[in-house]
Amino acid sequence: MSTTKTIDVSPxxxxxxxxxxxxxxxxxxxxxxxxxxxxxxxxxYSLAILPLLFFLVFRYLPMIGNVIAFRKFEPGxxxxxxxxxxxxxxxxxxxxxxFWKVFWNTVIIGGLTLLFCFPTPIVLALLxxxxxxxxxxxxxxxxxxxxxxxxxxxxxxxVMEMLSVDGPINQLLRAVGxxxxxxxxxxxxxxxxxxxxxxxQTVGWGTIIYLAALTTIDEQLYEAARIDGAGRWRQIWxxxxxxxxxxxxxxxxxxxxxxxxxxxxxxxxxxxxxxxxTADVISTYLYRMGIVSNSFSYAAAIGLxxxxxxxxxxxxANLISRRTVGTSLW
Amino acid sequence: xxxxxxxxYQVFRVINTIILTxxxxxxxxxxxxxxxxxLSDEFAIRAGKxxxxxxxxxxxxxxxxxxxxxxxxxxxxxxxxxxxxTAIAMFMTTCYAYVLSKKHLKGRKFLIGIAVFTMFFSGxxxxxxxxxxxxxxxxxxxxxxxxxxxxxxxxxxxKAFFEGLPAELEEAAAIDGMSTYGILIRIVLPLSxxxxxxxxxxxxxxxxxxxxxxxxxxxxxxxxxxxxxLRNLIAGATTGTSVGADATDMTVATNIKSVTMVLTxxxxxxxxxxxxxxxxxxxMLGAVKG
Numbered sequence: 273m274s275t276t277k278t279i280d281v282s283p284x285x286x287x288x289x290x291x292x293x294x295x296x297x298x299x300x301x302x303x304x305x306x307x308x309x310x311x312x313x314x315x316x317y318s319l320a321i322l323p324l325l326f327f328l329v330f331r332y333l334p335m336i337g338n339v340i341a342f343r344k345f346e347p348g349x350x351x352x353x354x355x356x357x358x359x360x361x362x363x364x365x366x367x368x369x370x371f372w373k374v375f376w377n378t379v380i381i382g383g384l385t386l387l388f389c390f391p392t393p394i395v396l397a398l399l400x401x402x403x404x405x406x407x408x409x410x411x412x413x414x415x416x417x418x419x420x421x422x423x424x425x426x427x428x429x430x431v432m433e434m435l436s437v438d439g440p441i442n443q444l445l446r447a448v449g450x451x452x453x454x455x456x457x458x459x460x461x462x463x464x465x466x467x468x469x470x471x472x473q474t475v476g477w478g479t480i481i482y483l484a485a486l487t488t489i490d491e492q493l494y495e496a497a498r499i500d501g502a503g504r505w506r507q508i509w510x511x512x513x514x515x516x517x518x519x520x521x522x523x524x525x526x527x528x529x530x531x532x533x534x535x536x537x538x539x540x541x542x543x544x545x546x547x548x549x550t551a552d553v554i555s556t557y558l559y560r561m562g563i564v565s566n567s568f569s570y571a572a573a574i575g576l577x578x579x580x581x582x583x584x585x586x587x588x589a590n591l592i593s594r595r596t597v598g599t600s601l602w
Numbered sequence: 603x604x605x606x607x608x609x610x611y612q613v614f615r616v617i618n619t620i621i622l623t624x625x626x627x628x629x630x631x632x633x634x635x636x637x638x639x640x641l642s643d644e645f646a647i648r649a650g651k652x653x654x655x656x657x658x659x660x661x662x663x664x665x666x667x668x669x670x671x672x673x674x675x676x677x678x679x680x681x682x683x684x685x686x687x688t689a690i691a692m693f694m695t696t697c698y699a700y701v702l703s704k705k706h707l708k709g710r711k712f713l714i715g716i717a718v719f720t721m722f723f724s725g726x727x728x729x730x731x732x733x734x735x736x737x738x739x740x741x742x743x744x745x746x747x748x749x750x751x752x753x754x755x756x757x758x759x760x761k762a763f764f765e766g767l768p769a770e771l772e773e774a775a776a777i778d779g780m781s782t783y784g785i786l787i788r789i790v791l792p793l794s795x796x797x798x799x800x801x802x803x804x805x806x807x808x809x810x811x812x813x814x815x816x817x818x819x820x821x822x823x824x825x826x827x828x829x830x831x832l833r834n835l836i837a838g839a840t841t842g843t844s845v846g847a848d849a850t851d852m853t854v855a856t857n858i859k860s861v862t863m864v865l866t867x868x869x870x871x872x873x874x875x876x877x878x879x880x881x882x883x884x885x886m887l888g889a890v891k892g
């Protein structure tokens with residue numbers, strides 16, 4: 273199922289600039305051939321050349337570069353590898369216990385992230401929506417967006433300072449008579465730290481879309497609910513939540529699609545050998561295997577596996593949502 | 603609204619105010635903490651006394667960081683990378699978004715598909731690394747500014763905006779014999795100042811904040827952006843702790859870390875209140891077509 277979608281948009285299906293209609297399903301206005309389209313719109317097509325070149329070189333070439341997952345690659349040798357080795361590297365990581373360790377770490381961290389980072393913006397948006405007074409509303413919103421604009425390095429730095437032995441959290445622990453905890457050195461704390469900092473960073477920005485969706489709900493629906501005797505809670509349940517459901521489902525699909533690609537940059541900045549048992553995920557593992565240890569083919573095989581799962585997840589979620597609730601991304 | 607006056611709702615409003623106040627405090631707390639640390643005496647920090655207010659006020663750490671030529675060099679690099687990358691990204695995104703906004707264009711669906719597909723499937727870290735290395739982009743600005751020249755999200759936002767512009771003006775200009783380029787530059791872009799400003803901000807913030815590309819592809823101190831400078835500081839500080847380095851060195855590092863963080867964030871904090879509504883508008887535009 274995932275392959276059919278790929279074919280529609282893969283670069284091999286035909287350059288739009290060429291004179292022949294490609295095998296893709298473009299709706300052809302009656303009597304318009306490629307020759308006519310080119311004569312009429314060549315200036316428009318010319319504007320697309322550089323961007324297309326960009327996509328080809330920096331997006332589609334790396335996809336093709338994934339063949340090294342099935343070919344032996346040597347640094348300094350050919351970019352596309354030396355010789356075919358079939359599924360050797362795939363078998364290698366499937367039999368690698370460390371791979372399964374990081375696989376499950378990824379699933380757990382991804383799952384927790386989804387569990388906390390998906391619903392919190394909805395709740396926060398509903399709370400902000402109940403605020404009276406434009407000024408105060410806007411203030412709360414502006415403050416809550418702020419972390420979204422920080423560099424990941426700064427976020428990691430803030431997390432480290434908050435959790436350092438002399439930082440505020442440990443000051444609190446000491447105040448209640450507890451020994452200080454070296455949070456970032458303990459595997460047991462990593463997931464909590466990761467997920468809570470993720471919520472801190474993303475919750476405010478996530479509310480924007482819901483707040484926009486809330487303003488589009490017809491005021492008459494609330495009116496009708498009130499006439500039917502619905503209180504505040506019933507109004508939220510029967511009018512507000514159904515009103516933002518399409519938005520929520522769209523975002524859920526997108527979140528599920530990025531499920532496996534859990535925050536690589538943040539984990540790379542926050543983890544250390546002591547916390548590998550809980551913190552190491554597929555992307556950080558393949559980074560160490562590939563870039564640090566030069567096992568490019570092995571790491572590429574793992575990366576391809578991750579990307580394919582990601583694509584399958586988003587398409588699966590999309591399909592389910594189209595069948596069940598009629599909302600889909602495409 | 604009768605229901606608003608019920609007791610239950612009054613209680614809810616009080617609780618709501620408390621929760622949202624907490625949200626604001628929790629969001630701002632870490633910033634207040636690093637500002638306090640950056641202005642505090644190192645011994646006070648080490649003793650765990652610094653929380654929201656500076657203890658043993660000093661500007662020495664700022665002087666120390668400001669006297670490091672590498673810091674300024676890296677800061678300048680960040681500015682250069684951000685400006686160049688944003689300029690290139692704006693050019694590429696505008697061109698492509700304009701093309702995609704023309705509904706009559708043959709092959710339009712295919713052109714959109716090429717872009718959108720990359721949102722859901724990417725080549726991955728290793729092939730990208732090999733590509734950039736074999737293009738000879740290592741240790742050059744191109745490794746940072748070219749591979750992210752088009753953000754598909756921004757592209758779709760801009761496309762949606764262009765689609766919303768009235769077609770009559772462009773048609774009239776075309777009848778007057780103006781070329782497509784002329785129409786884009788003299789008619790469309792002047793009407794699109796709002797979305798252009800938003801896009802510049804989106805790109806500039808993301809390039810200003812980016813660190814991983816530079817971390818991956820650059821090996822010389824004098825090429826780093828300030829984010830990598832900061833990353834090396836905080837990474838150094840943690841390895842220092844785990845190896846059990848000398849306590850004084852450690853605190854100096856903590857101090858310096860806070861100052862560097864404050865200095866990295868300041869430009870964003872300064873412009874933030876003025877520009878954040880543009881960001882919000884941009885996201886809403888994107889949500890229309892998403």
